[in-house]
Amino acid sequence: MTSNIKTDVFTRMVKLSPRFLLALLLLPIFAGLISVLLPAFGWAPELEQTSIGLHGFYALWQTPGLSQMVTLSVSTGLISTLLAFIITLMILAAFFNSPWLNRIQRLLSPILVIPHAAAAIAVGFLIAPSGMISRLLSPWLTGWELAPNGLFPHDPYGISIILGLTLKELPFLLLMALGVLAQPELGKKLRQQHKVALNLGYCPMTAFFKVILPSLYPLLRLPILAVLAYASASVEMPLILGPNTPPTLAVAIMHWFSDVDLNLRIKASAGALLQLTLTGGLLALWLGGEKAVKVLFSGLMTNGQRRYGSAFWQTITLVLTTLVIAFILLSLIGLVMWSVAGFWRFPAVMPDQFVLSHFQNALMQMSEPLFNTLAIGIITTVFATIITLLCLESEQLTAKPMSRFTSLVIYIPLLVPSIAFLFGLVWMQQLVHNQTSFFNVVFTHLLFVLPYVFLSLSSSYRRLDPRFAHVAASLGASPAKVFLQIKLPQLFSPILIAIALGLAISFGQYLPTLLAGGGRISTITTEAVTLANGASRRTSAVYAIMQMVLPLIGFILAWLLPKYFFKSAHR
Template identity: 60%
Template sequence: MIIQPSFFTRWVSLSPRILISLLLVPVAAGLLGLILPAFGWLPALGENTINLRGFAAFFHTPGWTNMLGLSFFTSFISTLFAVILSILILGNYFNSRLLGHIQRILGPILVIPHAAAAIAIGFLIAPSGLIMRLFSPWLSGAELPPDVLLPNDPYGLSIILGLTLKELPFILLMALAAMQQNEIKQLINRQYKMALSLGYYPFTAFCKAVLPSLYPFMRLPIYAILAYSSASIEIPLILGPNSPPTLAVAVMQWFNDVDLSLRIKASAGALIQIALTLSVLLTWRLLEQCVKRFGFSTFTNGRRQYGDLCWKILTHTTTFLVLFFIVLALLGLVLWSFAGFWPFPNAYPDQLVSLHWNSALQQLPQTITNTVLVGITATAIALFFTLFALEAEQQHQTQLGSAASLMVYLPLLVPNVAFLFGIVWVKELLGVKAVFSAVVLGHLLFVMPYMFLSLAISYRKLDLRYAKVAASLGCSPFKVFYAVKLPQLLPPMLFSCALGLAVSFGQYLPTLLLGGGRINTLTTEAVAIASGASRRLSAVYVIIQILLPVVGFILAWLIPKLIFRPRQ
């Protein structure tokens, strides 16, 4: 089949609109499908009148204030900790090789699914977990596991720990990606060197000269993780309290209850979840304005240092503890997956067995197949539309406007617990029976923004001189696209695909809701097993869940080397 240049050009022009529609229409339909049941209109249950019965039922639920407070507190505090740690690491390791090493270490941590991270942390901080075993009995004096409610503590401290460890790599990598853009890199380097030449200490120079220019590029990722953490399901479900849970977990439980009348209360709760997320975002925005207003004198007073040595020691200590905690969590998973009899307080199992791996591998082939098929399909669709949307930017020599960019990231900013329930309701209303396609669409809503974000930087930095030479030699726009641009973009394309697969592999709620329990993936199985099955079997599932995205990134690193080695 020969693609005519005119067809290619028209398709490229339409691609940004199609991409935005793929993201906007399901979210908008989901919100519409949420609002109507929230106000009592659910014909499937014989409810045909508009009323506030769902909201009344919600506000009569015991502990609803605790749900709201727990969701707000854990999301805001975890993001605050992650941002502060990111600023400490960026400021103290700015322009040093150590920052690159930290980036390479934290990069793989980013792709660990939230459910896997939560289970690993739970194994670590539990009363009989690896941390307590390492310090018992020689330091703690405990011969038996202490009577401490960890995880699942009522104050959400376990949730805060889990969210912080997952948010920190994302904020760091987004900040580093912004710092690598040529214009920003030149600007902040000039400002940093100027501050150092004026006698400012390194960390103070970063906070006063670099951070004000860098933070605007960190704002959208921070808002995204605020929105996500306020409506997170996996980490609060595994690490959080159960009576009451966070609001998002409670909404999911009501929606999946056998009593279908609870769906009205679940829809009302999902609308309240949107209001809660907005309140978290507005509170963060208010915090930004307060720092800007009351910190202006601090940034402009000419003081050269604010305890830089103390901040450096704190950063070294915190970075070491974070990395040590992550390594210890992964080590604990491996030990539990092979552990036979392992009494407390022994730090090492009495025997290592492969029984749990054999049992899991016999049950997992179909689950792994479902996980990979859904991930590859969603990633391929996202890559296709992302490439053409970015090509449209280059052909029209303009980037997406602020409104269009917001639409691309809309699924990350709107609580997924809200619009996914609405999509399920619309799907049932229309009588749609397709399960696999619905799950792929649900994954696509979250895969597409991340792939667009990761690939856009490389595409916009592409050297267009090669394309202009090819066009001057008579190549059609389509041939310039696939023969000149795509080979140059192969490494970032593969990295973007690996990231898309990692995002898809970690999706729990879209798979659970849109699949209706008929498509099981590693994430849904891992969460189900973590709630009551063997700790050893859970560790096996989590390790496999971690290995899948790691394999994707290894292939993304290896394939370009194999392809381009003969040319070199």
């Protein structure tokens, strides 16, 4: 009797989990958007504003430099996404079916675990007037004996932001594409088609664009749109690398919302709606651009032309790939060297001495941010993993694949600018006098961690061989027992990878932590961003390295633990 009750509870919980997932993602986001919509039109009783009007938008239009803010946000988001996408396609086309593609993947994969703030700090150290590039070129090429007054970072054109976003998002798009090609049936089919095209005399890059890309691109559309949405409303990269007068729109909105003058929150809400409109416009522009490219280039796909300057484009791709890898490696080397540098005058390539005092001093002050980072990350990721596993189990118990609507909803936190709905959530929290800052931060982190954990686990769960579960069920095992003792052990390695990814996403959250915590919850990321704007370069480097080390430890454990447990099981 007790066993039947437990089985019924488990089954009911599993079947309800997809609805819970939808509610968890949709309700906060739409409630946040509504809560930012009302103040934008003047309804903010807590500020004694109850007359509906366009006061917030009037204040926004009168902001000096608003057009530059909008231009900067749109241009940096669109150009960085376009560059990352084009370089990804060129690398795939040039090295498709080549062992070099796997080598490039191994070199770029670790970049995924680096939070955006740490990547921005590393890029800033690289391109600064006294950065690694200037040191490598001085004085033998530039003649500089003293650090020049450089344009980068913080250039008014957003070139630094574009560079940082491109270097960070390129590995993500490349690995998404390789993940699609790793699907057994699709990957095999595309590789066979590519070989047929080569046998018909097409050069490798032309064969890729004419044969592989039409089948590959539809499966990359959502990741690309997620990258574009993030890049257009990013806060960390522009805050560290971008100009201050004026900044990007997202950074300006954050400053208005955090200002001591609470009336500026009305203007911030109007700005959040403008940011939402800009991001939506960029997504629509990209989708419209797809159709335009399809119409303009459809003739090229069927004209029988087999070569389009293949040797030239192969060389260009090789140079670009080398530059990207060199930029990333130099950024990381410079970051590490600054963290242990003693006296280091310009233009010396190496410091005069290496010291550990920067780490010692930083670690003495890091206990609270480190504890908060780990606690929030672990709680959020464990909760996200449990929800994901229950939703995927629901597909198998009900024999119904997840609806297209639910699949799209999972992407919503990645497609809607966080700066828009997060402000609404903060308004709501203050409206209900919710002062539990830690819980608020965990909840907002969950909105961003859950999609990545789900996308990481879903393919592995759906590829499970159902025969094991059928045999166990035929022997009288309950659904809960099959789930816990048959399926989860088979998914041990994918679950660990999903947990490591969830932790990495949580560790890197800046804006959700800052807003939901009301500035009262400090983490490694919030401290790193604060230090990057005015503190010692050496201390900033230490915090950036800690940002990278924490998720890296998670991925190393996810790689090592399955080997240890499987080795123990075979003894």
